[in-house]
Amino acid sequence: MKFFFVYKSLAHPELAGDYVQPFTLDERRAHARQAAKQLGATVPWIVDAMDNRLKHALGDRPNSEFVIDPKGVIVRKRAWSNPAQVRKDLEELVGKVDKVTREEDIKLALAPPVKAAAERGAVPRLKRPRMQAIEMEPVIEPKGLPFYAKLRAEADPEALRTGTGKLYLGFHIDPFHGAHWNNLTPPLKYKLDLPAGAKCSAATAEAAKVKPASDADPREFVLDVENWPTDKPVRLTVTYSACTETACHAVKQEYVLHLRRDRDGGGARGAGAGFWDPDEFAKQMLARDRDGDGKLDRKEVMGLVLPHFEKFDTNGDGVLDAKELRAVSDWLNTHHKPGAPAPVPKK
Amino acid sequence: MRTLALFAVAALFACAPAAPAQPEKKKNEDDFPREKPAVGDKLTDVTVYTPDGKEVKTAELRGHYTVLTFGCLT
Incomplete structure (x- = not known):
């Protein structure tokens, strides 16, 4: 019996740790090594290729789970990992074990996320509701500097559909390179080379000056674009100065942007806070209340909540009510932080 | 067996708290068992x-x- 985690593209960039999508396989492998540290588990990781071939081949879900038999045949699959169900699967397939180890028996050596090289919070974040990642290719020079700051490009549904709408450009410091902005030099500046006929409210722009000498906040822009043909890529050039512990670098890098949704880009959750409002969360969850009783039974629950249903059902009545669902959001808001407790066991 | 138990706990942390109630994801999740592979x-x-x-x-x-089990840092 073998177990593997498969490291894939980030489901939620900018969440805990302010991680951003890696651009290279080396960077993705560094993510996987960090994931192993943060989880503190002994289950090995394998790393999907940068074209996300294994994710695509197995249904493109963020946390899906498969059991493969010794001949390489898929014998179980589910959209969301469910450890309790995996145990049942394996008992059916290979038999029961004498002693079942419980989750609470295990102490995982959780490590903290990679620390940013400078403070965050000096620059207000921009809101970008309803925006979705669009495909873009960093122009990687074999001997070039790392992408200390990585572009996140998003478009709203109108822009994706018609070529006219909102475009988000966010340049996010990648914590894995140990760099920060150098605010003693001119701020980050970008330039878009638009196709003929296309217009943009800011084809070139410079980020606002930031008071502290260094920081690690993203440099963000929301633009209006007009008549961007969906089949014409846009070239973006960015210049900025970033410092590591050992040196400061004047960086000039390029990207090619495509006006089509990047289905591997993940959802950055609006401003990237990754925070669920408890009332809104409960309301959204209750949208699955098919029998209209104002509560969710197991059949009406899905996703990450399902494996922990009993623990969230604190009054033990077999359903999750609005109060219990609000408590779920509290847990979701913190469970990515290393050391955060699992759901409180039912008393 | 220890490996299985570790796996079970780790999976709890590995997955992103991806919007369990966003309409597109709900539909996709329901469809998953019928999809290839x-x-x-x-x-x-x-x-x-x-x-x-x-x-x-x-x-x-x-x-x-x-x-x-698919997962990532966030």
Whole structure:
């Protein structure tokens, strides 16, 4: 019996740790090594290729789970990992074990996320509701500097559909390179080379000056674009100065942007806070209340909540009510932080 | 068995708290069992990597029962 985690593209960039999508396989492998540290588990990781071939081949879900038999045949699959169900699967397939180890028996050596090289919070974040990642290719020079700051490009549904709408450009410091902005030099500046006929409210722009000498906040822009043909890529050039512990670098890098949704880009959750409002969360969850009783039974629950249903059902009545669902959001808001407790066991 | 238990706990932390109630994801999740690859299909043979850079062919996973769980840092 073998177990593997498969490291894939980030489901939620900018969440805990302010991680951003890696651009290279080396960077993705560094993510996987960090994931192993943060989880503190002994289950090995394998790393999907940068074209996300294994994710695509197995249904493109963020946390899906498969059991493969010794001949390489898929014998179980589910959209969301469910450890309790995996145990049942394996008992059916290979038999029961004498002693079942419980989750609470295990102490995982959780490590903290990679620390940013400078403070965050000096620059207000921009809101970008309803925006979705669009495909873009960093122009990687074999001997070039790392992408200390990585572009996140998003478009709203109108822009994706018609070529006219909102475009988000966010340049996010990648914590894995140990760099920060150098605010003693001119701020980050970008330039878009638009196709003929296309217009943009800011084809070139410079980020606002930031008071502290260094920081690690993203440099963000929301633009209006007009008549961007969906089949014409846009070239973006960015210049900025970033410092590591050992040196400061004047960086000039390029990207090619495509006006089509990047289905591997993940959802950055609006401003990237990754925070669920408890009332809104409960309301959204209750949208699955098919029998209209104002509560969710197991059949009406899905996703990450399902494996922990009993623990969230604190009054033990077999359903999750609005109060219990609000408590779920509290847990979701913190469970990515290393050391955060699992759901409180039912008393 | 210890490995299984560790796996179970780790999976709890590995997955992103992806919007359990967003309409598009709900539909997709319900559809998942009916989508390809189906139970009974062979695992696609592709090359992936270990965190330290070695190539791994998924075909090499044969010979054991194998549990694959997708995850990421966030």
